[in-house]
Amino acid sequence: MPKKLTPPLSKTISRRNFxxxxxxxxxxxxxxxxxxxxxxxxxxxxxxxxxTLKRQQWDLYYPNLPIALEGKxxxxxxxxxxxxxxxxxxxxxxxxxxxxPDLLVITGDIISTRTDLDKLDPYLGRLTAxxxxxxxxGNNDYSxxxxxxxxxxxxxxxxxxxxxxxxxASFLPSLNLWVIGVDxxxxxxxxxxLAYQKVFSSHMSATNPPFRLVLAHSTDCLDDVAKNxxxxxxxxxxxxxxxxxxxxxxxxxxxYLGDLGFYEGYHVxxxxxxxxxxxxxxxxxxxxxxxxxxxxxxxxxxxxxPPRHQAK
Numbered sequence: 001m002p003k004k005l006t007p008p009l010s011k012t013i014s015r016r017n018f019x020x021x022x023x024x025x026x027x028x029x030x031x032x033x034x035x036x037x038x039x040x041x042x043x044x045x046x047x048x049x050x051x052t053l054k055r056q057q058w059d060l061y062y063p064n065l066p067i068a069l070e071g072k073x074x075x076x077x078x079x080x081x082x083x084x085x086x087x088x089x090x091x092x093x094x095x096x097x098x099x100x101p102d103l104l105v106i107t108g109d110i111i112s113t114r115t116d117l118d119k120l121d122p123y124l125g126r127l128t129a130x131x132x133x134x135x136x137x138g139n140n141d142y143s144x145x146x147x148x149x150x151x152x153x154x155x156x157x158x159x160x161x162x163x164x165x166x167x168x169a170s171f172l173p174s175l176n177l178w179v180i181g182v183d184x185x186x187x188x189x190x191x192x193x194l195a196y197q198k199v200f201s202s203h204m205s206a207t208n209p210p211f212r213l214v215l216a217h218s219t220d221c222l223d224d225v226a227k228n229x230x231x232x233x234x235x236x237x238x239x240x241x242x243x244x245x246x247x248x249x250x251x252x253x254x255x256y257l258g259d260l261g262f263y264e265g266y267h268v269x270x271x272x273x274x275x276x277x278x279x280x281x282x283x284x285x286x287x288x289x290x291x292x293x294x295x296x297x298x299x300x301x302x303x304x305x306p307p308r309h310q311a312k
Contacts, residue, residue, distance in 0.1 A: 050288045053087055053095050053280065055312045056296040058266065060273070061303040062231060066176035066211055069300045074213065075101035075129070076296040078236030079109040079279025081140065082119040084286045087293065089122040092280070096127055099297050104129040106162075107236040107277060108138025108184060108217030114145065117153060125160045131172055133162045134179050138217035138237065139186040140283070165215065167195040176208065182216035182225070186237060186254070190216065192224035199228075211300075219257045219276060226270035232298065233274045240264035240278030240291040250291075264291075266307060 075096055096104070104127055111119065127133065135157055145153060154164045163170060165181020167190070172179065178199050183189035195214075204210055214230040218237040225233055238258050241250020253263040257276075262269065264278050280293040 050086070050282065050286070050293070052292050053091060054292045054294045055095060055099070056294050057099075057310045057312065058275075058296065058298045059301060059308040060232065060298055061301045061305040061307070062211075063302070063304050064209065065300055065302045066208065067302075068175045069177060069211055070302055072102040072131075072175065072300055073099060074103045074105060074232075074234075074298045074300070075099060076105050076107060076234050076275070076277055076298070077280060078107040078217075078234075078277035078296075079138070079239060079281055079283075080106070080123065081109055081112060081279075081281025081283055082116045082123060083112045083281075084283075085123075085281045086286070087280060089126075092123060092295070093126055095295050101129050101297065103131045103179075103213075104133040105179070105213075105215050105234060106133075106135040107215050107234055108136050109140040109236065109279070109281075109283075110135070110138070111153075112140040112143060112283075114149060117149070117156065120156050120160060124157075124162065128161075131175060131177075132170070132179070134170065134181060134215060135162050135164050136181040136215045136217060137164070137166060137184045137189070139184050142184060142187050142189070165195075167191040169195060169198045171198070171202065171210070176210045178210050178212045180212060180214045180230070182214065182221050185216060185218040185220040190221040190224075192221050192228060196228045219255050219262070219274065222257065222269065222272065222274070226272045230272050233272050234277065234296075234298075235274065236277040236279050238263045238276055238278070239283065239288075240276075242282060242288055242291055243285065244290040246290065266309070 157164050166183045169178055169180040180195050180199060182192055182195045212230045214225055214233045216235050219235045238253045238255055240263060241253060244250050250263055253259060262276065264276050267274050275296060277296050278291050278294050282288060
């Protein structure tokens with residue numbers, strides 16, 4: 001199992017305490033108008049950084065990694081928020097496909113409004129991976145869709161070759177890999193035990209146990225994921241704070257772990273290797289500051305070396 005890369009971040013500001021009684025949207029606009037971010041130079045940098053897509057590349061090591069997974073790469077996209085996204089489909093396609101990922105996953109918040117339903121094909125239709133493409137829902141995916149439109153939305157993913165996992169799991173026998181999808185925790189759609197049901201009914205081999213890759217939009221289901229076990233847990237939702245001032249922790253993370261200082265990057269918590277993706281798009285304010293958009297890649301290896309990381 002990968003080892004912890006960095007010590008936990010210390011808690012400095014509680015989102016609940018800071019924003020109690022203040023709407024997040026109003027608070028964010030107050031921040032923009034009352035601190036140096038409103039300055040022309042900082043605003044220009046924020047506009048530039050909002051469009052600068054980073055590749056976060058991780059090498060993760062496991063003593064008991066299934067042989068078929070040696071050298072395989074998982075690509076994670078998260079929080080695209082297509083309603084305001086200004087990064088082009090071509091740019092995302094280029095950044096993803098240059099790495100030739102073996103598996104593609106999206107951890108929620110792809111759209112927010114009904115008018116975004118027709119944006120899936122340009123952004124996701126041309127992305128390919130030989131072992132499959134999997135997606136879980138986020139809070140914004142549920143926010144403005146009727147049950148009928150949600151069914152249409154999920155069918156669109158299927159038509160584009162993506163497999164939605166809503167508290168469900170899919171086994172890839174050629175890789176000895178379970179992909180376990182937990183539905184959105186932030187809107188209380190998560191049923192982790194149900195998501196693992198197929199895994200536990202499959203009579204896993206004790207001598208050659210499968211790799212369990214868990215996907216969820218938010219870390220708020222970590223307790224149950226830890227109870228059931230995972231070799232890698234990929235999440236998003238926090239945007240890394242989206243706007244983060246130098247020397248300060250994010251003011252908004254929208255997760256329990258985020259309030260404790262875990263709002264981005266790689267950690268091992270309760271024996272679960274966890275990655276919190278800062279996402280690609282934005283919400284409320286169409287800007288990022290000190291938190292550039294990212295696509296994350298995880299290449300798996302046999303061994304017990306610590307994780308290795310490169311940002312490009």
